[in-house]
Amino acid sequence: MRRISILGSTGSIGVSTLNLIEETLTPGEDYELEALCAGRNAALLAEQALKFRPRVAVLSDASQWADFSERMKGSGIEIACGPEAVEAAAARPVDWVMAAIVGIAGLRPVWAAAGTGATVALANKESLVCCGRSLILRAEAAGGRILPVDSEHNAIFQVFEEAERARIRRLILTASGGPFRGRQREDLAHVTREQALKHPNWSMGAKITIDSASLANKGLELIEAAYLFDMPSAQIDVLIHPQSVVHSLVEYSDGSTLAQMGPPDMRVPISYCLGWPQRHSWSAPPLDLCALSTLTFERPDTEAFPMLRLAREALEAGGLMPVVYNAANEVMVQAFLEGRIGFLDIPATVEAAMMRAQSLSMAFGNDLRHDVECIEQADAETRAQLAVSGEAAHWTAGTQGQAFSRA
Numbered sequence: 001m002r003r004i005s006i007l008g009s010t011g012s013i014g015v016s017t018l019n020l021i022e023e024t025l026t027p028g029e030d031y032e033l034e035a036l037c038a039g040r041n042a043a044l045l046a047e048q049a050l051k052f053r054p055r056v057a058v059l060s061d062a063s064q065w066a067d068f069s070e071r072m073k074g075s076g077i078e079i080a081c082g083p084e085a086v087e088a089a090a091a092r093p094v095d096w097v098m099a100a101i102v103g104i105a106g107l108r109p110v111w112a113a114a115g116t117g118a119t120v121a122l123a124n125k126e127s128l129v130c131c132g133r134s135l136i137l138r139a140e141a142a143g144g145r146i147l148p149v150d151s152e153h154n155a156i157f158q159v160f161e162e163a164e165r166a167r168i169r170r171l172i173l174t175a176s177g178g179p180f181r182g183r184q185r186e187d188l189a190h191v192t193r194e195q196a197l198k199h200p201n202w203s204m205g206a207k208i209t210i211d212s213a214s215l216a217n218k219g220l221e222l223i224e225a226a227y228l229f230d231m232p233s234a235q236i237d238v239l240i241h242p243q244s245v246v247h248s249l250v251e252y253s254d255g256s257t258l259a260q261m262g263p264p265d266m267r268v269p270i271s272y273c274l275g276w277p278q279r280h281s282w283s284a285p286p287l288d289l290c291a292l293s294t295l296t297f298e299r300p301d302t303e304a305f306p307m308l309r310l311a312r313e314a315l316e317a318g319g320l321m322p323v324v325y326n327a328a329n330e331v332m333v334q335a336f337l338e339g340r341i342g343f344l345d346i347p348a349t350v351e352a353a354m355m356r357a358q359s360l361s362m363a364f365g366n367d368l369r370h371d372v373e374c375i376e377q378a379d380a381e382t383r384a385q386l387a388v389s390g391e392a393a394h395w396t397a398g399t400q401g402q403a404f405s406r407a
């Protein structure tokens, strides 16, 4: 019997995880649910809690608390509210946690879960990008481990032979290219929120979908891969693969390149994490190779999509620069989703934030002992500066096309 918690249960990954659990595991026999946590969707969290009956259900957003507690009245399930309650729920001892809160809001809960010794199925890439290897070391020190849910990293994890590490030439991350693949930079100035939210292959939450459109998602994934697999930037490549069937590859020095393939369905990597170290059977849709037309690969255009180049620069700068990259991106994605800025303001502002961080020397050094407080400080400082500067308006003036340079 395994004890399971799901952080971010009302989101795209959270719902898929609950669907898989419902299909393949028997409550009370195979698993019991410890915690379900969500942000502000009181109706869905209450529905999930009443159906799956966790020990505790936690909503972060206090403005939805009255609605949530009303829906949970008489259920006998412990309920709680606020970010601290989410963190406390994540710290409860369990065997397996799905970490699927979006963005930096996942940082403290992921850090807490990693400290319990649980197996943490990590979807929340932003927390790993900010923590670096310290998150992995924390999980291992507590007797647990981090398993990658992100489809590319899950693919690499499936074909990465640790004993052959010295003979791994490079990791190749695949990227769909998003809805604007093939466009020139100038064509991106006036793209709309609705266009950016139309991912060609995957159905996902809004933030990651915008990240896919700007290639910031692949940028975050580049950093994620470096930390997860302890590989230098120079040994990680990105290729555009518009079909999203080959989820990533590992090239060995004997000429073999191993790939993991599958339909673009997150239940595949989630089930791998759920079953690990065994495979987990479910009604998985088969990959119909004959129905595929062609599988194509091309180099990414980092002129039109600078977020990939900036992520590599953040990774190579080290220290807290990935925190700056992530924080500035989160602020700008939210502003774009709210219609306050244009698409090209995202990379321009992230680049400006990184240049500022570099000039303040706030983000340098390769000290991997990041603790949550220093990450939060760098995150808050980046956000505060963007707010003071009126986001894009001030930041982008005069910085278009200027290269971020390493010290």
Ligand SMILES: NC(=O)C1=CN([C@@H]2O[C@H](COP(=O)(O)OP(=O)(O)OC[C@H]3O[C@@H](n4cnc5c(N)ncnc54)[C@H](OP(=O)(O)O)[C@@H]3O)[C@@H](O)[C@H]2O)C=CC1
Residues within 6 Å of the ligand: 007, 008, 009, 010, 011, 012, 013, 014, 037, 038, 039, 040, 041, 042, 060, 083, 086, 100, 101, 102, 103, 105, 123, 124, 125, 126, 149, 150, 151, 202, 203, 204, 205, 206, 207, 208, 266
């Ligand atoms: N969707 C996908 O296919 C993939 C997602 N990922 C990663 O997984 C993570 C989740 O993505 P996705 O499921 O698409 O996102 P969604 O936007 O669909 O879901 C986000 C989840 O986080 C919850 N949440 C938001 N803020 C808080 C908070 N402050 N405290 C607690 N919970 C909060 C939301 O709750 P509520 O809705 O109630 O507000 C929701 O449950 C992201 O980091 C993403 O990059 C990685 C690979 C693929």
Ligand SMILES: CC(=O)[C@@H](O)[C@H](O)COP(=O)(O)O
Residues within 6 Å of the ligand: 150, 151, 152, 174, 175, 176, 177, 178, 202, 208, 211, 212, 213, 217, 218, 266
């Ligand atoms: C499903 C998944 O893992 C996403 O991160 C996906 O990779 C997004 O697609 P892009 O390749 O377009 O970023």
Ligand SMILES: [Mn+2]
Residues within 6 Å of the ligand: 150, 151, 152, 221
């Ligand atoms: Mn991915």
